[in-house]
Amino acid sequence: MEQMNSQKILKWVNAIVVNEKTSLCGELDDNRAIMESEDSTWGELIGMGFDIIQTDWPLLLRQYVNEKFKIN
16 A cells, blocks of 8 residues: 555545455445444545545445544
């Protein structure tokens, strides 16, 4: 991540759930964010340094980011 940051490369992760057996982001996915904890999923992805989170739930993600980081 540091190397990509130094090269100003945006990091994109996919949190969309394909099916119950396929996790594209190490189980840090949309379903878990909604059913269990936004902090331990989307928050973890943000904490890892991802700039873009692809999601089926953009409004919920935006609300989470706005509340978590006090963005208007």
